[in-house]
Amino acid sequence: MNNRNTPQPSYRKLQGYAFDPSLSIKIDTALLNSMVYKIPWECLQHGPVGDYLEVIDWDPSSKAFYRPVDLEDPALLAQDGLPPSESNPQFHQQMVYAVAMTTIKNFEKALGRSINWSPKRNPSGSESEYVRRLRIYPHALREANAYYSPIKKSVLFGYFDATPERPEMTMPGGTVYTCLSHDIIAHEITHALLDGMHRRYVEATHEDSLAFHEAFADIVALFQHFTFDKVLEEQIAKTRGNLGSQNLLGQLAQEFGKAIGHYGSLRDALGEINRETKLWEPKKPNTTDYQLIMEPHERGSILVSAIFETFINIYTRRIADLQRIASGGSGILPEGSLHPDIVHRMAREASKSAGHILRMCVRALDYCPPMDITYGDYLRALITADYDMMQDDEKNYRIALIEAFQRRGIYPEKIRNMSVESLLCRTEENTDQLETKFKDLIEFFKLFKEKISYLTDREQIFNITKTFITGGRLPPASATNNLKPMAISGLHEELFRQDLIGSGDFERITGLILKGDDVEQLGIGLSKISWAKRKPKIEIHNFKLVNRVSPDGSVVNQIILTITQRRGVVCVEDDFGNVRVDGFYVPAFDVTHYYKKTGNNPTRQEFTLTKINKRVTPDPVPGSEAVLPDGYFIFRGGSTLIFDLDYGASRDKMKLKYAITKNIDDEERMKKQYRIMFGTPDNSLNATYFGDAKTNLEAEPFAIIHKAL
Ligand SMILES: [Zn+2]
Numbered sequence: 001m002n003n004r005n006t007p008q009p010s011y012r013k014l015q016g017y018a019f020d021p022s023l024s025i026k027i028d029t030a031l032l033n034s035m036v037y038k039i040p041w042e043c044l045q046h047g048p049v050g051d052y053l054e055v056i057d058w059d060p061s062s063k064a065f066y067r068p069v070d071l072e073d074p075a076l077l078a079q080d081g082l083p084p085s086e087s088n089p090q091f092h093q094q095m096v097y098a099v100a101m102t103t104i105k106n107f108e109k110a111l112g113r114s115i116n117w118s119p120k121r122n123p124s125g126s127e128s129e130y131v132r133r134l135r136i137y138p139h140a141l142r143e144a145n146a147y148y149s150p151i152k153k154s155v156l157f158g159y160f161d162a163t164p165e166r167p168e169m170t171m172p173g174g175t176v177y178t179c180l181s182h183d184i185i186a187h188e189i190t191h192a193l194l195d196g197m198h199r200r201y202v203e204a205t206h207e208d209s210l211a212f213h214e215a216f217a218d219i220v221a222l223f224q225h226f227t228f229d230k231v232l233e234e235q236i237a238k239t240r241g242n243l244g245s246q247n248l249l250g251q252l253a254q255e256f257g258k259a260i261g262h263y264g265s266l267r268d269a270l271g272e273i274n275r276e277t278k279l280w281e282p283k284k285p286n287t288t289d290y291q292l293i294m295e296p297h298e299r300g301s302i303l304v305s306a307i308f309e310t311f312i313n314i315y316t317r318r319i320a321d322l323q324r325i326a327s328g329g330s331g332i333l334p335e336g337s338l339h340p341d342i343v344h345r346m347a348r349e350a351s352k353s354a355g356h357i358l359r360m361c362v363r364a365l366d367y368c369p370p371m372d373i374t375y376g377d378y379l380r381a382l383i384t385a386d387y388d389m390m391q392d393d394e395k396n397y398r399i400a401l402i403e404a405f406q407r408r409g410i411y412p413e414k415i416r417n418m419s420v421e422s423l424l425c426r427t428e429e430n431t432d433q434l435e436t437k438f439k440d441l442i443e444f445f446k447l448f449k450e451k452i453s454y455l456t457d458r459e460q461i462f463n464i465t466k467t468f469i470t471g472g473r474l475p476p477a478s479a480t481n482n483l484k485p486m487a488i489s490g491l492h493e494e495l496f497r498q499d500l501i502g503s504g505d506f507e508r509i510t511g512l513i514l515k516g517d518d519v520e521q522l523g524i525g526l527s528k529i530s531w532a533k534r535k536p537k538i539e540i541h542n543f544k545l546v547n548r549v550s551p552d553g554s555v556v557n558q559i560i561l562t563i564t565q566r567r568g569v570v571c572v573e574d575d576f577g578n579v580r581v582d583g584f585y586v587p588a589f590d591v592t593h594y595y596k597k598t599g600n601n602p603t604r605q606e607f608t609l610t611k612i613n614k615r616v617t618p619d620p621v622p623g624s625e626a627v628l629p630d631g632y633f634i635f636r637g638g639s640t641l642i643f644d645l646d647y648g649a650s651r652d653k654m655k656l657k658y659a660i661t662k663n664i665d666d667e668e669r670m671k672k673q674y675r676i677m678f679g680t681p682d683n684s685l686n687a688t689y690f691g692d693a694k695t696n697l698e699a700e701p702f703a704i705i706h707k708a709l
Contacts (some may be wrong), residue, residue, distance in 0.1 A: 011038045012071070014081040014098040018228050019248065020181035021086045022255035029248070032234045036080050037098035040105055046070045048097045051458070052104055052115075052133060055093045059139040066139070069093045092138045092179050096157070099185040100136060103220060106227075107193050110362035112547055114458050117153055117192060118199045130462050134192055138179035144256070146178040147702040148191035150202055155188045162259035176259040183252045183266075186221035191702060199541070200371035200564075200636060202702075205673045207294055208374040213702075214300035218252060219307050219361055222269055225249040226354030233347045240338055241319060241346045244312045246271060246280040267301055269308040285309065287409030290375070303375055306404040311357045313400045318349040356397065360386050367425060369660045370541060370562045371636045372669070376412030377660070379405045383423045384658060388642075390551050393420070425658045435653065437503065442654045444468075444494050445559050445645060452545050469540050491543060492527075495563075496535055509656070510639040511663035512538060512565050521595045521607050523567040523584025523635075524664075539564045542640075557645040558657075564638030565664050570594070571631045571674035579671040583607065587634050594628055633677055637664025 014037045023029040046068040047055045057066040066089035071081060081098075082091040107115050120129035131153045141158030148155050157179035178184045194216055195202060204210050226232055226249060235247045243249065250270040257266035271282040283305060293299045320331070326342045327333050338346075360382060367381035367388070383398050393399070398420050405411075406418060416422055448468050455461050467474055471490030495501070501514045513524055514536055520526060525537040542562035549555050568585035583596035584607075595607040639661040647655040662669065 009041050012041050012044075012077075013038055014071070014094055015079075015083055016081075016095045016098045016182070017084055017180060018182060018225075018231050020183070020253070020255040021084070021177075022258065023248075024084065032228075032231045034084055035228055035230060037102055039098060039101045044071045048093065049133070050097075050101070053097060053100055053136055054133040055097055055136045055138065057089060057093055057138055061142040066090070066093075071097075086175075086177065086180065089139065092177060096136050096138050096179050096185055099182050100134075100155075100189045102224065102227075103186045103189045104193065106220070106224065106358065107362055110359040111366070112549070113544070114456075114461070115193060116196050116458055116462060118150065118195045119462075120153060128466060130459050132459055134189075138177075144176075144178075144259070145703070146184050146188055148188050148195070149703065150195050150199070153192075155192060157184070157188075160259075174259075176255055178256065181253055181256060182224070183221040184256060186224055187217040187252075188702075190217040190220040194365070197365050197542075198368065198370065198373070201373060203371065203636075204676060205372045205636075206374055206676060207299065209372065210296040211299035212303065212373050212375065212378065214296045215303035216361070218267060218269075218300060218304045220358065221252055222250065222304065222308065223311075223354050223358035223361070226351050226358075229347065229351070232350055233343055236346050236350065237338060237340075237343045240333055241323065241343075243315060243350060244270060244282065246282075250308065267297070267304075269301070269304050270312075285404075285407040287407075290409045302408055302410075303378070306375075306401075306408050306410065307357065307361065309404045309407075310397070310400045311353055313404070314357075314395060314397060315350050315353045318353055318395070319346050322346055322349070353395075356395075360397065363389070366546065366560055366640075367642070367658065367660060368640065369662045370564050370638050370640055372662050372673075374413070375405070375410045376415075379410065380412050380415075380423050380425050381660070383420055384425045387420065387424055388658075389548065425660045435655065437506075438654050438656070440497070441494060442645075442652075444491070445643065445654065447488070448543070448559070449545050449557060449645065465543050469543055491540055491561075492538070495538075509659045509661065510563055510641070511637050511661040511665070512536075512563060512639070513664055514538070520586055520593070521584065521605070522665075523569060523586055523595070524565060525586045525588065537565065539566070539638075559643040559645060561641045561643070562638065563641070564636055567635045567637070567664055568628075569633060569635040569670050569674075570596075570629050571633075571671060571678075572629065573631070573674075573678075579674055581667050581670050582629060582631070585628055585632065591628060631674060631678055633673065635664070635670055635673060637662050637666065637669075 016035060016037050017024065018033050018035045019029075023033040042050045044050050047057075048069060048071050049055065055068070057068060058064075059066065069082065069090035070076070071094065076082060081094050082088060084095075085091045104115060117131040117134050120131055135152070135154035137154060137156045139159060140154075140156035142160065143158045144160040146155070146157045157177070159175055159177045159179075162174050162176050191213060194213060201209060201213055231248065235249050236243070239245050239247050246268075247270075248254075251265035251268045253266035268280075268283075271280050273279065274281050285305065289302050290299075293302065322342055322345050323333060324331050326338060364378065364381040364385040367384045369377055379401065382401055386393070386398055402418050402420070402423070411418065412423065448465075451464055451468075451474060452461060455464070464474060467490075468488065469491045471488060471493055473485035473487050475485055489497075496514075501507070504515075507514050513519055513522060516522075516536075517534075519536040527535045527537045540561070540563055542560055544560045546558045546560055547555055548558060566587055568587040568591070570582045570585065571579050572582045573579045581597065583594060585591050585594045592611065594610040596610065598606050598608050639659050641656060642658040642660075644655045644657045647653040
């Protein structure tokens with residue numbers, strides 16, 4: 001094809017809607033709603049099918065495949081793809097591809113590395129099958145729904161007939177395609193991206209778990225609006241620079257919201273339409289919502305508004321000088337339109353602050369605990385991630401964030417005060433003693449860095465990382481040399497080989513149970529790997545090399561490592577609603593023993609043992625004599641560890657810089673999780689969304705949450 005040695009283009013331009021089709025039929029938004037997405041160039045097969053995504057246009061309700069769009073067609077290349085059209089399925093395919101890729105690239109930019117989808121479980125239960133492409137079905141459902149399926153590794157979009165509150169809002173009976181809404185696409189892809197980084201976050205173990213998933217997906221969709229220059233300038237001109245007033249940028253899914261009978265958009269980060277007056281009013285933060293609201297989207301909007309308020313605060317301070325210039329020093333803008341130059345400069349400030357916040361929000365994911373995330377944990381992650389990138393906070397981003405969370409009554413647990421200093425997830429212990437014990441690990445991490453640094457293919461990175469975790473043979477550096485594959489022991493083995501484990505410090509820092517003869521009685525399984533006989537089972541999910549370039553230009557090499565453990569716990573509740581931990585079992589397909597806690601010896605836990613002779617998971621057999629007591633569930637603990645490589649004066653040391661830990665032995669957390677899973681329907685998320693709490697933790701969380709959104 002290319003015989004003129006022309007370099008590949010950097011971008012592919014694709015036309016699309018900035019919001020959704022409904023804004024193209026209103027005169028004041030029609031112009032700004034059509035935009036051109038700029039996607040980093042990749043060769044595409046019909047579909048489109050690229051390196052990250054595979055658009056498959058099968059419509060089950062009409063039992064038809066729509067012809068896949070060919071974006072390599074010269075006619076389409078020459079005109080930035082198909083023009084926006086509600087009736088052309090090929091444009092729908094182009095639109096989902098354009099927005100999904102935009103979202104992926106924003107993530108990669110913030111993280112400084114390529115993303116992966118969460119791996120598929122193979123039948124044996126170990127999750128190791130690589131997923132190169134997320135599947136996207138633009139016309140999968142005939143209902144007002146769209147969702148990410150963690151099991152199918154797909155995003156399914158629905159379409160439906162509108163039933164608007166007032167006919168002038170949307171044509172009644174007109175078809176609404178969720179795959180044409182920027183906000184819905186970005187939201188769903190973000191669920192998939194978040195699942196790729198933290199696959200335990202789809203488990204509803206805390207009121208905040210699913211709400212966090214929802215909030216985060218909305219935050220990404222919202223802040224992407226600020227990368228649309230034309231929209232940004234228009235909205236700044238319209239609101240005369242006041243982005244805290246009602247505007248398109250702070251609203252999500254206009255068409256969808258109106259089509260299902262809302263007065264306005266589906267969600268609005270800034271305000272809401274008063275049901276009585278039908279007028280828009282700004283939302284005032286309060287500390288009761290966080291205590292009372294449990295529905296994931298509504299609870300999610302508390303976090304979204306905290307982040308959005310932070311942005312508005314920072315933006316407002318950044319444009320204060322421009323306002324003074326435009327108002328001749330008074331700060332009060334004269335009547336009439338702003339000068340286009342002022343609008344342009346304000347838009348630049350808005351886009352800079354929004355970009356900073358979006359990157360901060362995504363980067364914070366690296367500093368989150370591996371499971372059971374709360375809003376308080378996320379605040380700490382945001383502060384730590386930002387601090388780790390730059391120690392100075394000239395623009396006061398961190399203070400603004402803390403304030404916004406405080407105004408909503410969101411406080412991290414076990415924190416003495418809300419200062420930046422105490423919110424940082426620094427390891428509390430003096431880790432100097434550990435440093436000497438890391439010596440062998442340093443070599444292991446450096447080898448990992450050496451093997452992984454120059455790889456670009458996502459699957460290759462995944463496979464080599466897997467070998468580093470489990471042990472095995474690394475492929476030779478290049479296919480042409482005759483070197484033999486190099487055998488390495490895995491990280492599992494490396495960790496247990498260290499006298500690290502013996503000291504007890506590592507246990508304390510990671511919140512895991514790593515030694516002792518009685519780990520089975522504590523509900524923790526023993527490893528089946530031969531060299532690790534009688535060692536407690538651990539799972540390593542993440543092992544990543546991260547290069548962070550800080551604003552002063554220095555490069556920091558970090559290793560991020562996630563170690564987790566699971567434990568079978570049984571809680572019982574008395575008639576007065578008091579919950580206590582009754583005992584433990586080792587989670588497995590066939591549970592063999594139940595260890596009930598007895599005695600009150602404070603220094604040593606004692607157990608009585610019941611043999612379980614029936615299969616209890618996933619379906620307990622009712623009526624059999626020996627089954628687990630009701631109220632059993634899988635409880636997880638563990639830690640996200642962040643190491644600085646190249647540490648110390650001669651850059652030959654390594655430092656454990658941050659440990660973000662959820663203790664596996666935390667009985668308060670066990671009781672809390674029990675209440676979430678088995679509590680009265682009002683406060684049991686699982687009863688509301690999943691029916692049977694025990695079996696459905698890993699089913700389709702978003703299909704149910706998103707119904708009628
Ligand atoms: Zn969602």
